[in-house]
Amino acid sequence: MSTPNTPDLMQKIVSLCKRRGFVFQSSEIYGGLKSAYDYGPLGAELKRNLMTEWWKDMVHARENVVGIDASIIMHPRVWEASGHLSGFSDPLVDCKVCKERFRADKAPRAEAGQALTLTYADKGAAKVAEELIAKQFGVTLTRDGKDLKGAVAGDRGYVCPVCGSPFLSDERQFNLMFKSSIGPVDPLGAVAAAIEAGTLGGLTGRELRSAIEEITKPTAVYLRPETAQAMFVQFLNVQQSMSMKVPFGIAQMGKSFRNEITVEHFIFRSCEFEQMEMEFFCEPGTDDEWMDFWCKARMEWWQRYANEPGKFRFRAHDKSELAHYAKGCFDIEYDYPWGWGELEGIANRTDYDLKKHAQYSGAKIDYFDPTTQKRFVPYVIEPAAGATRGLLVYLIDAYHEEEVNGEIRVVLRFHPRLAPIKVAVLPLVKKEGMPEIARDLVNAFLKRGINAKYDEQHAIGKRYRRHDEIGTPFCLTVDGESAADGTVTLRDRDTMEQRRISIANAVDEIEALLRA
Numbered sequence: 039m040s041t042p043n044t045p046d047l048m049q050k051i052v053s054l055c056k057r058r059g060f061v062f063q064s065s066e067i068y069g070g071l072k073s074a075y076d077y078g079p080l081g082a083e084l085k086r087n088l089m090t091e092w093w094k095d096m097v098h099a100r101e102n103v104v105g106i107d108a109s110i111i112m113h114p115r116v117w118e119a120s121g122h123l124s125g126f127s128d129p130l131v132d133c134k135v136c137k138e139r140f141r142a143d144k145a146p147r148a149e150a151g152q153a154l155t156l157t158y159a160d161k162g163a164a165k166v167a168e169e170l171i172a173k174q175f176g177v178t179l180t181r182d183g184k185d186l187k188g189a190v191a192g193d194r195g196y197v198c199p200v201c202g203s204p205f206l207s208d209e210r211q212f213n214l215m216f217k218s219s220i221g222p223v224d225p226l227g228a229v230a231a232a233i234e235a236g237t238l239g240g241l242t243g244r245e246l247r248s249a250i251e252e253i254t255k256p257t258a259v260y261l262r263p264e265t266a267q268a269m270f271v272q273f274l275n276v277q278q279s280m281s282m283k284v285p286f287g288i289a290q291m292g293k294s295f296r297n298e299i300t301v302e303h304f305i306f307r308s309c310e311f312e313q314m315e316m317e318f319f320c321e322p323g324t325d326d327e328w329m330d331f332w333c334k335a336r337m338e339w340w341q342r343y344a345n346e347p348g349k350f351r352f353r354a355h356d357k358s359e360l361a362h363y364a365k366g367c368f369d370i371e372y373d374y375p376w377g378w379g380e381l382e383g384i385a386n387r388t389d390y391d392l393k394k395h396a397q398y399s400g401a402k403i404d405y406f407d408p409t410t411q412k413r414f415v416p417y418v419i420e421p422a423a424g425a426t427r428g429l430l431v432y433l434i435d436a437y438h439e440e441e442v443n444g445e446i447r448v449v450l451r452f453h454p455r456l457a458p459i460k461v462a463v464l465p466l467v468k469k470e471g472m473p474e475i476a477r478d479l480v481n482a483f484l485k486r487g488i489n490a491k492y493d494e495q496h497a498i499g500k501r502y503r504r505h506d507e508i509g510t511p512f513c514l515t516v517d518g519e520s521a522a523d524g525t526v527t528l529r530d531r532d533t534m535e536q537r538r539i540s541i542a543n544a545v546d547e548i549e550a551l552l553r554a
């Protein structure tokens with residue numbers, strides 16, 4: 039019997055996570071910090087195991103992928119080139135048609151009532167935009183090739199800089215990046231000095247903001263909002279130092295930070311989280327094939343460790359959802375207790391990022407293929423997964439309740455390779471040499487690199503339940519016969535079946551089961 043997939047399940051998981059040391063609210067004794075979580079002893083193991091499996095599959099198992107571990111704080115120009123910084127001090131607006139995010143004060147001007155022509159990449163994109171505008175705004179436009187005619191400017195005074203549309207979001211003074219400062223200059227001191235010198239007098243609110251932004255700009259740095267950009271920025275260094283031949287990938291996993299407006303569902307969306315991303319560089323024209331390849335590989339990977347592979351699905355982004363530079367995007371979604379939601383996005387980012395970084399840095403970023411003698415800017419397929427979100431998915435997937443002898447048994451059916459503790463070694467009683475045999479066994483496991491735990495607290499049944507609840511796949515019980523016949527009882531977490539195995543073979547046997 040598994041627990042129904044309802045919001046109630048989330049309450050049970052959140053409570054188990056705290057009770058058993060998987061996830062705690064950050065700074066709890068101070069009342070907690072909104073949307074920040076600490077991974078406890080078992081959560082830290084689970085996260086590490088999940089990320090190690092990803093690294094093994096994406097990097098170690100593939101000759102054409104290498105990994106990097108870049109700094110979280112990067113040159114601020116990186117975020118200008120990537121588009122993450124635009125509008126930091128000015129109102130941000132989203133075009134509801136082509137999804138471009140832009141600064142209102144830099145957008146092309148248009149008088150209220152002025153007739154507009156909206157222009158898209160091709161006829162197909164124009165058709166998609168025409169349908170979206172009709173559906174979402176009830177406005178019928180006339181299509182002429184890649185142009186749409188018949189729209190008029192509103193009283194905003196500007197239109198979208200990419201497609202010319204007046205269908206825009208409200209302006210917001212907001213950026214999702216966390217800002218800090220670097221170096222010995224105190225940015226607030228510099229602002230105070232400017233106020234004292236009277237250089238900020240008589241400015242409007244917006245002008246004042248821009249002026250302060252200018253003063254603090256030389257020391258401003260940001261916590262990365264995604265791990266992806268370092269892979270673009272280091273493309274040349276990695277390709278040249280490792281003599282990589284396109285097609286090849288650069289992978290990275292680690293912390294990302296977003297000042298999310300909406301934080302929700304426990305660790306599903308938080309301000310500090312971990313990502314596992316790979317940028318796969320390929321020759322333009324081969325990108326569709328590689329997109330198919332990575333979609334398949336990534337779905338297989340998530341399903342490999344799940345009890346219920348049917349709870350993962352693909353969702354193709356329709357054209358109106360795509361960023362203007364993306365050629366295609368598929369989300370791998372999971373059926374969370376609150377409904378289907380994103381777990382990983384696999385995007386065809388074309389040559390957009392490499393070209394942007396070439397433009398902003400002045401570096402020549404391209405690739406010369408020695409076989410075909412062709413020089414080109416590679417296209418990029420990006421499988422971008424959430425590690426902490428993945429941890430939540432496997433917690434939900436693992437959580438089971440079942441009735442055993444009139445009692446509810448809670449068991450986390452983690453895949454053995456994800457389980458925080460692989461094997462618990464339990465002396466039946468704390469005497470007659472049993473603790474010594476158990477400790478020797480634990481040491482033998484640890485020497486082999488298998489996370490084993492000695493546990494002598496409480497009655498044996500209670501100990502089994504405790505290890506079921508934290509997902510330990512195997513328990514070895516040392517009893518009165520162990521010293522005499524050199525055997526222990528091996529108990530399987532999922533079936534609860536028990537059989538005797540030899541102490542001498544125990545480590546090999548468990549190791550084989552973990553590899554299976």
Ligand code: GAP
Nearest residue numbers: 264266306307308311381382383422423424427
């Ligand atoms: N480089 C592309 C990129 O970062 P994304 O869809 O914004 O794409 C990739 O992020 C994955 O990172 C998401 O599918 C999700 O699993 C995870 N993620 C994004 N924002 C998150 C947040 N605030 N909290 C937890 N996980 C998040």
